[in-house]
Amino acid sequence: xxxxxxxxxxxxxxxxxxxxxxxxxxxxxxxxxxxxxxxxxxxxxxxxxxxxxxxxxxxxxxxxxxxxxxxxxxxxxxxxxxxxxxxxxxxxxxxxxxxxxxxxxxxxxxxxxxxxxxxxxxxxxxxxxxxxxxxxxxxxxxxxxxxxxxxxxxxxxxxxxxxxxxxxxxxxxxxxxxxxxxxxx
Amino acid sequence: xxxxxxxxxxxxxxxxxxxxxxxxxxxxxxxxxxxxxxxxxxxxxxxxxxxxxxxxxxxxxxxxxxxxxxxxxxxxxxxxxxxxxxxxxxxxxxxxxxxxxxxxxxxxxxxxxxxxxxxxxxxxxxxxxxxxxxxxxxxxxxxxxxxxxxxxxxxxxxxxxxxxxxxxxxxxxxxxxxxxxxxxxxxxxxxxxxxxxxxxxxxxxxxxxxxxxxxxxxxxxxxxxxxxxxxxxxxxxxxxxxxxxxxxxxxxxxxxxxxxxxxxxxxxxxxxxxxxxxxxxxxxxxxxxxxxxxxxxxxxxxxxxxxxxxxxxxxxxxxxxxxxxxxxxxxxxxxxxxxxxxxxxxxxxxxxxxxxxxxxxxxxxxxxxxxxxxxxxxxxxxxxxxxxxxxxxxxxxxxxxxxxxxxxxxxxxxxxxxxxxxxxxxxxxxxxxxxxxxxxxxxxxxxxxxxxxxxxxxxxxxxxxxxxxxxxxxxxxxxxxxxxxxxxxxxxxxxxxxxxxxxxxxxxxxxxxxxxxxxxxxxxxxxxxxxxxxxxxxxxxxxxxxxxxxxxxxxxxxxx
Numbered sequence: 001x002x003x004x005x006x007x008x009x010x011x012x013x014x015x016x017x018x019x020x021x022x023x024x025x026x027x028x029x030x031x032x033x034x035x036x037x038x039x040x041x042x043x044x045x046x047x048x049x050x051x052x053x054x055x056x057x058x059x060x061x062x063x064x065x066x067x068x069x070x071x072x073x074x075x076x077x078x079x080x081x082x083x084x085x086x087x088x089x090x091x092x093x094x095x096x097x098x099x100x101x102x103x104x105x106x107x108x109x110x111x112x113x114x115x116x117x118x119x120x121x122x123x124x125x126x127x128x129x130x131x132x133x134x135x136x137x138x139x140x141x142x143x144x145x146x147x148x149x150x151x152x153x154x155x156x157x158x159x160x161x162x163x164x165x166x167x168x169x170x171x172x173x174x175x176x177x178x179x180x181x182x183x184x185x
Numbered sequence: 186x187x188x189x190x191x192x193x194x195x196x197x198x199x200x201x202x203x204x205x206x207x208x209x210x211x212x213x214x215x216x217x218x219x220x221x222x223x224x225x226x227x228x229x230x231x232x233x234x235x236x237x238x239x240x241x242x243x244x245x246x247x248x249x250x251x252x253x254x255x256x257x258x259x260x261x262x263x264x265x266x267x268x269x270x271x272x273x274x275x276x277x278x279x280x281x282x283x284x285x286x287x288x289x290x291x292x293x294x295x296x297x298x299x300x301x302x303x304x305x306x307x308x309x310x311x312x313x314x315x316x317x318x319x320x321x322x323x324x325x326x327x328x329x330x331x332x333x334x335x336x337x338x339x340x341x342x343x344x345x346x347x348x349x350x351x352x353x354x355x356x357x358x359x360x361x362x363x364x365x366x367x368x369x370x371x372x373x374x375x376x377x378x379x380x381x382x383x384x385x386x387x388x389x390x391x392x393x394x395x396x397x398x399x400x401x402x403x404x405x406x407x408x409x410x411x412x413x414x415x416x417x418x419x420x421x422x423x424x425x426x427x428x429x430x431x432x433x434x435x436x437x438x439x440x441x442x443x444x445x446x447x448x449x450x451x452x453x454x455x456x457x458x459x460x461x462x463x464x465x466x467x468x469x470x471x472x473x474x475x476x477x478x479x480x481x482x483x484x485x486x487x488x489x490x491x492x493x494x495x496x497x498x499x500x501x502x503x504x505x506x507x508x509x510x511x512x513x514x515x516x517x518x519x520x521x522x523x524x525x526x527x528x529x530x531x532x533x534x535x536x537x538x539x540x541x542x543x544x545x546x547x548x549x550x551x552x553x554x555x556x557x558x559x560x561x562x563x564x565x566x567x568x569x570x571x572x573x574x575x576x577x578x579x580x581x582x583x584x585x586x587x588x589x590x591x592x593x594x595x596x597x598x599x600x601x602x603x604x605x606x607x608x609x610x611x612x613x614x615x616x617x618x619x620x621x622x623x624x625x626x627x628x629x630x631x632x633x634x635x636x637x638x639x640x641x642x643x644x645x646x647x648x649x650x651x652x653x654x655x656x657x658x659x660x661x662x663x664x665x666x667x668x669x670x671x672x673x674x675x676x677x678x679x680x681x682x683x684x685x686x687x688x689x690x691x692x693x694x695x696x697x698x699x700x701x702x703x704x705x706x707x708x709x710x711x712x713x714x715x716x717x718x719x720x721x722x723x724x725x726x727x728x729x730x731x732x733x734x735x736x737x738x739x740x741x742x743x744x745x
Contacts, residue, residue: 010381012454015479017495034364038313042305049306086488092310092330095364 023076026055026152028107028177030185031070031088032062032096039093043070050087052079056109056152056174067095071176073152098185100177107177111155112137113146116166125165132158143168151175189317189347190215192354193281194223196324199356202252204228204243204615206236210256211296212283215349217254228615228644231636233260235608237267238634241276242612245595246570248401250331251276251612256283258296261342262303266602268338269307273599274422275399277336279327280308286346300342309337310365317350321357329360334367335486336399367485371502371510379457379481379498380514383413386455388477388528391415392438392467395422395598396460396484397504398591403427405508406459412512414525416532418446420461421583422598429587435532436541439467440734441580444539447740449532450475457481460504463493464599473739483507541584543728551701553577553653553724557585560625560651563708569621570595570613574606574630577659580730582625593620604633610648611641621712624650629658629678638691641717649712651720655728656680663729668736688719698722 033039040059047054055073062069074084085097100107117125122144129136129146132154138145148158152175159170179185187195193216197205204226209217220227230236233255240251251271255264261282271278285294301313310330312323320343327339383389397406397419403426410417410433417427418438427434436443438450450456456478461467468474471493482489482496483504490499500507543554557578561567567586572595573579579596588594595613597605606626614622631652641648662676688695696711698704698720711720731745 010378010385012382012385012479015382015497017480017491017497037315038301038305041302045305083488083492086490090309090486090488092362092365 021082022078022080025076025102026073027076027081028071028073028100028102028105028175029085029088030098030100030177031072031094033068033070034093034095035061035066035068036093039068040070042091042093043088046087046091050084052084056172058174058176060176069176071174073175098179100179100185104180105177106180107151107175108149109152109155109173109175110147110149111158111170111172113148113159113162113167114169115144115146115162116142116168117144118142121165125162128158128161132161134158186351187354188215188219189320189343189350189352190219191223192321192352193324193348194219194225195354195356196321197223197225197252200250200325200328202250205252205254206230206239206243206612207254207281208233208236208256208260209254210260210283212257212285212345213254213260213281213348215345216281216283216343228611228640230608231639232634233263234266234604235611235634235637235640237264237278237280238270238602238605238608239612239615239637239640240278240280241267241271241274241605242572242595242609243616244276244278244612245609246592246613247616248592249277249616250328251278252281253278254281256296257285257300257345258298260296261298261300265303265307266600268304268340270597270600270602270605271338272307272309274597275336275395276338277331278338279324279331280338280340282340282342283348284342284344287344288346290344300340304340307338308340311340311342314341314343314347317347317352320347320352321354322360325357326360326362329362330365334365335396368487368501369485369503369506371483371500371507373510375498375500376507376510377514379500380511380518382455382479382481382498383415383457383515384518384520387524388452388454389413389415389457389525390435390449390453390455391417391457391459392420392450392461393417393423393426393459394420394461397423397426398460400460400485400504401591402460402505402508403591405505405512408512409508409515412515413520414522414529416449416529418442418449420464420467420598421596423461424583424594425588425591428589430589437583439464440469440736441584441730441732443541443584444732444743445532445535447734447743448535450478451740452531453478455479455481457483459483459508460485462489468493469734470737470739473741539732543731549701549725551699551704551722551724553655553728554581554585555701556651556653556704556722556724557581557625559704559708560623561586562705563712564621564623567593569593569623570610570617572596572606572610572613572622572624574626574633575601575603576627576630577663577728577730578625578627578653580660581653603630606630607634607637607648607650608640610650611637611646614646614648622646622648623712624648626650626652627659628652628654628656635687638688638693638717638719642692645716647716647718649718649720651708651722652684654684654721654723655726657726659728660730662727666727666729684719684721691717693717693719696720
């Protein structure tokens with residue numbers, strides 16, 4: 001393609017558009033917002049009316065009390081991520097959005113599992129917990145509550161492993177994430 | 186110390202507001218008390234929807250921020266339509282709504298509505314006041330957000346008790362909005378690339394929308410068109426940004442656009458979209474829209490770029506600044522001017538082959554298209570601000586009223602709000618008292634905010650309302666005829682009311698016109714009558730707006 005600024009010919013055929021690209025992978029968006037009432041409603045409302053489907057959502061304070069961080073994950077196979085971030089940017093209370101690069105990001109989720117475990121299966125369940133470096137935080141006669149932290153994939157894997165024992169309940173926080181290295185997320 | 190409501194008045198004056206539209210009620214009584222001494226002109230509308238649309242008309246005609254006041258609950262819900270309309274058409278507007286006292290919030294108090302929640306998706310931003318000291322800053326931030334970037338409506342919801350609280354008012358000199366920093370200067374490299382693409386295009390089209398009006402970039406658009414001898418088409422919202430009587434003007438594009446404009450888009454190799462958003466009424470069937478074209482998309486809203494049509498050269502920023510530099514860059518390339526000869530030949534062929542036309546005979550009744558042409562003539566070739574409502578009359582106005590200046594054509598495009606016209610024409614008349622304000626409406630639309638005739642009369646706002654009266658909801662009837670086997674369902678409006686009597690009841694002049702031979706002179710006489718005037722023009726009942734791209738069809742498949 002001809003360098004801008006020269007009179008070299010630019011063939012229109014060489015122009016390519018990139019838009020509405022569906023990446024096909026999971027995206028983690030880290031969104032810094034003003035800590036004001038109604039901000040989460042605005043973001044949730046935007047996703048609802050534009051037809052974007054949030055997979056997980058976590059909201060919490062940051063080191064700066066005037067700001068909150070919203071970490072949300074969504075499926076890049078379903079949504080054009082550039083359109084999602086551009087629409088989010090239009091919200092006046094949104095300060096900054098990072099579409100985190102998986103390789104340069106540490107992401108963690110906390111999950112609680114209530115699993116059937118009587119005398120016969122408790123040892124086996126405990127072994128599974130150990131492998132996943134989880135913790136048993138409550139025990140009753142016929143069940144245990146297990147705490148596991150890790151990536152979304154690890155939580156999924158743990159769920160698959162304990163489900164056969166009888167998964168009574170599960171609660172997950174959704175991932176929170178931060179970029180590796182010295183720079184701010 | 187002063188009351189927060191008095192501080193609001195100070196803020197309005199600091200923002201240069203000299204006129205507002207509104208309606209009082211319980212929750213905004215303190216604000217209305219402040220109006221008594223504020224020295225700001227307040228126009229009392231007859232319905233909050235009228236107030237919102239009047240603020241829009243004012244903003245569209247003047248380029249300034251329109252302001253509307255409404256009370257809580259029903260007052261606030263009544264401005265939902267104008268807010269949505271302003272959001273869709275990027276109209277700068279600030280709406281002040283009253284709210285119940287803070288102690289009543291969330292209790293389903295009398296006239297309580299969740300105004301913030303209801304309006305969230307239809308405003309550019311909103312402020313819910315939680316402390317009276319926040320009010321002055323919120324007002325200035327609201328005006329800043331409304332008028333900058335892509336303009337839009339901003340709402341400020343103020344609980345009644347907070348509005349009457351005493352605050353230590355200090356004038357606000359600056360706004361601090363870290364999350365709101367619109368890009369105005371286009372990327373230089375992208376602008377150079379766009380110039381090169383234009384220089385190499387063989388079949389280019391400039392496609393301009395309402396953003397060119399908002400940006401005040403009509404001169405720059407014309408300069409670019411002149412520099413490259415480019416053909417120009419406009420969206421419904423862009424009409425007037427390029428002078429209609431101009432050899433490079435193709436007419437409006439889209440569903441009821443000209444064949445020349447739509448066929449040019451269809452065969453173009455390069456389309457420059459400027460402040461336009463590829464609405465479905467423009468593109469028709471998206472997968473068959475301009476299949477041979479590459480796209481340069483200039484828009485101040487990055488989210489519009491590649492939303493519907495992928496852009497090859499996106500340029501985010503203010504159209505005026507970008508076009509100005511694009512013209513220079515283009516000229517510097519010294520492109521071969523002769524390269525468009527074949528393209529113009531093709532366009533000329535379409536123009537000759539497919540001019541806008543309708544069947545008419547000397548002794549026929551008044552054709553609606555002829556009414557628009559007669560009105561154009563009676564206004565000395567469109568020397569007025571023409572507002573319209575929504576429907577067939579709007580499309581015929583867009584086709585046959587040749588707009589030569591921006592901000593002279595005021596209508597509801599994106600939302601298509603019937604009832605927009607009369608209050609908008611009032612707002613336009615208030616904004617530009619030296620330019621005649623003419624409304625072209627339909628007998629359906631006019632009745633949706635007819636009560637504003639009272640406003641026009643009381644405040645002596647001389648709007649001239651011309652009703653294209655076919656006794657039908659004409660556009661719906663047309664769709665039922667074309668796409669629903671002519672099974673007419675609830676589109677016949679009968680001949681109610683008697684418009685002349687109604688006008689007279691409001692103290693306005695009413696005129697009934699049925700004679701085609703004297704129509705131009707009769708219209709001229711009606712327009713010259715002082716004060717508000719209602720002109721009822723009986724037209725052919727079943728006339729269709731053509732040409733037309735059927736919904737979901739491609740430009741190539743234009744009919745009629």
